[in-house]
Amino acid sequence: MHIQTRTLQKEDYHDLKETMIEVYSGIGGDYWPKSSITKLLSIFPEGQFCVEVDGKVVASALAIRVKYDQFGDNHTYYEITGGYTFKTHSDEGDYLYGIEVFVHPDYRDLRLGRRLYDARKELCEQLNLKGILAGGRIPNYNKFADDLTPREYIAKVKQKEIYDPTLTFQLSNDFHVRKVLRGYLPGDTESKEYATLLEWINIYYVVEKDKKPHTDSIIRLGVIQWQMRLFKNLDSFLDQIEFFVNAVSDYRADFMVLPEFFNTPLMADFNDLPEPVAIRKLADFTEPVREKLCELAISYNVNIVGGSMPLVDDDGKLYNVAYLCRRDGSWEEYRKIHITPNEVRHYGMVGGYEIRAFDTDCGKIGMLICYDVEFPELGRILAQQGMQILFVPFLTDTQNGYSRVRHCAQARAIENECYVAISGCVGNLPKVHNMDINYAQSAVFTPSDFQFPTNAVKAEATTNTEMVLIADVDLSLLKELHEHGSVQVLKDRRTDLYDVTLKKAARKALKQKKASSDNDPEEVAPIITVAE
Secondary structure, eight states: OOEEEEEOOGGGHHHHHHHHHHHTGGGTOOOOOHHHHHHHHHHOGGGOEEEEETTEEEEEEEEEEEOGGGTGGGOOHHHHTTTTTOTTOOTTOSEEEEEEEEEOGGGGGGOHHHHHHHHHHHHHHHTTOSEEEEEEEOTTGGGTTTTOOHHHHHHHHHTTSSOOTTHHHHHHTTOEEEEEEESSSTTOTTTTTEEEEEEEEOTTOOOGGGOOTTOOSEEEEEEEEEEOOOOSSHHHHHHHHHHHHHHHHHTTOSEEEOOBTTTGGGGGGGTTSOHHHHHHHHHTTHHHHHHHHHHHHHHTTOEEEOOBEEEEOTTSOEEEEEEEEOTTSOEEEEEOSSOOHHHHHHHOOOOOOOOOOEEEBTEEEEEOOGGGGGOHHHHHHHHHTTOOEEEEEEOOSSHHHHHHHHHHHHHHHHHTTSEEEEEEEEEEOTTSTTOSEEOOOOEEEOOSSTTSOTTSEEEEOOTTOOEEEEEEEEHHHHHHHHHHOSSOTTTTOOTTTEEEEOOHHHHTHHHHGGGOSSOOGGGTOOEEEEOO
16 A cells, blocks of 8 residues: 655546545535636645545645634634635735545545644645634534533543544644634534634744744754863953854854853962952953953854853842853843852852843843752743753862752753753862862753653763863754643643742842842742642
């Protein structure tokens, strides 16, 4: 047996007519005349599909493209087809409207209908349409009409308490019922002239005016595994940064990410000072380094996640800050929320107040710094804000510390249906206190499902070796995972029982922090609310 799905041709009409007569023999054996099929093939040839089995057409799906706002949700079959003339078809239409699907009774055990629907969905994505609409008969409804309203009948079909040959099939193909239509197809006594307005949503649809030059679904990441080394001065340090920016730019990367505290070699000149003083001296370099990163982002056309650096704010407090330097010249900052005991003890650092996803020309990203990624609430809040890629600059001295960052980062990718890129420092700094040794294996992690690598690792660097890790991630796979994944973590959360949210105080924290006498994490931390 040979089966082929293809577009319908004029010479297929003989087989098509024979199949239609067989399909509709129970309701009069009606069929589309040759003139109607010819009209469809002339106005929208790519929208007419058929399945050929051993050289014979035994199934078909016919459709038009409509500007759906012109019809709304209360139309009839006669209206949507323009009185069966198909004059309602528009090459500028935003929806594919299914006007016919049928399979010869002798071939229904081959699941040919699914092939036709897959072809429609692929066409819908290629044409960048909002979705597929169709009026679906409910042929078994006449058996239950005395006891159930159409709404009740549909609910029982959804719950699989009742089988309906049309609606059950549609639901299994990811359609949902948008509305119940009255008088949709006069004479359809089996459905009592009711129909379901069915919709399949194209999750890849992009409004044309919102398209940007760099919003392709494939995003290239350049992850820097940075070797700690001493530099003569600030200029030589900046030269090393530009070397890496140039390298990832040559590979046409969309993002480059640097590690946490990658600028600490500049502390060598202050090694004779107490550590809290030395780190504040290092903070004097933060603004010029950030300005250089912004300059490089523009000149090399790459978005730079500028690792993290110490920052002394106007309030005199010391923060650990990561910068997003966009290639359009704008920039953002993220202040590490969770400060490690080491940072508190040696430097007197305090935590930031804001958890926010950032817009870029390659989708929404989040930034968490090292220890932050070990707190799942932060990743979940960012996911709720639409984050697609999470960047995690980190600095760990031992393999134990690295393992915490790595495994937590992998968990964030799986539970939040996003990509996570971690970037760390390697090597030694013998002339800088508290930075003696470093351990890292930078990597890019993915969710765990069929669309992604079986170990959920897109790419990883060689341990403790300076290098650039280049990896492509496909944002469209995240949409596919969210809608059709083996498990749908974000959708299946029991928000009736629990939720992750921000305390109200956190939304005002940036304004309040200057008036605050301390940095009380209880005032800004995310909380888990459990319903009783």
